[in-house]
Amino acid sequence: MTSTRPLRADAARNRRLLLAAAAEEFAERGLDVSVADIARRAGLGKGTLFRHFATKDDLLAAIVLDRIDALNVVGEQLLDAADPGAALLEFLTAAADQQRQRDLSFLQEAGELNADVIRAREQMFRTVHKLVDRAREHGAVRVDVTGADVILLMCAPNYVTSYVPDAPPDLWQRYLAIIFDGLRPEGAHPLPHPPPAAP
Amino acid sequence: MTSTRPLRADAARNRRLLLAAAAEEFAERGLDVSVADIARRAGLGKGTLFRHFATKDDLLAAIVLDRIDALNVVGEQLLDAADPGAALLEFLTAAADQQRQRDLSFLQEAGELNADVIRAREQMFRTVHKLVDRAREHGAVRVDVTGADVILLMCAPNYVTSYVPDAPPDLWQRYLAIIFDGLRPEGAHPLPHPPPAAP
């Protein structure tokens, strides 16, 4: 029973400031910005950061958890869209758009992350599987790709554009479109390797 | 005029040992293994490592340079293959296969790297452009993708599989096949964003 009494007003505000600062800092400069920089950006002391998040990883986990949950909500809403193929594309668009900029990828090895994150991630993965199954049944996706494939390919558009120096902010759409065309049944060539069991 | 006299026999051997150890270590444990670990793996002192490579980045650059050059050789040989579409696929296969495991990506911002690496990379990129142009003229690749697109997508198969915990070593082939299907003209949908000028 962790009956958490409500945060004091200033503490709640500072927590939000820290999360916002961290999200921006991670996005702009990658996952190894120092906690000192994050605290400075939030206009707070380093000690305050560690009062709210025991560890740098916990801070990251809190951000990632929010994003995964938000993404899962979008996915679930799309589960009963009229056009399952369009719904899957829309989901992938939302996913790439949300975690634009640098990575923050949620596809990390289990051990590295908080149990809450792992749980949320698995739920989101289940949603993706459903979206893919529906799209496949509807003939919008080739028969030989699985939910696991789509999960793995989900981050690729952002990854790919992260290497072009002054990329326009929506360049990723181009690569999502190419990859999505690769998922379509028309003109599909047989795949040389079975899908992974994992995600 | 840097008239470099030949290395002493043991020094030459140790240089090779260091390059091999670094390549393995980078591949297995990522780019931020310590130089101490690399030296230990090579069975040499840390000082020796720094005698051969002034900086950790120089060591990385030496490895990357080798790979880029090797890849460029493969690409140039494929330039007059009978089937330009198959040649492009073969090139991408060689690229992914060579730099399997962890990243070592050669698509980094210019400033980060040695001038030699940048030169080699640009040459390799020109080869890719030629391979793509030939494949496009031959109808093996959709008309709206460019060499720059292919360069960006080149590393995606390895990236994507790097997230599955105990991935079979050739799982990347599956995602290369999917992406390559996305590059084909059959069933291509118009792309939502112009290609980047950059690479």
Added chain:
DNA sequence: CAATAAACGGACCGCGCGGTCAACTTGCTA
């Protein structure tokens, strides 16, 4: 085989990191 320059190695240095703590400030409540 002696002489010598080249190569080696590991103790050492300074830095910046994630994380701690005790003195101080502040919002809440009775």
Added chain:
DNA sequence: TAGCAAGTTGACCGCGCGGTCCGTTTATTG
């Protein structure tokens, strides 16, 4: 508005990193 728990802070700690340096070892060569 007094009292106090909750919250804040920045100096501080230990660590491991990339990189240096110099006493020692070794391949080469006349």
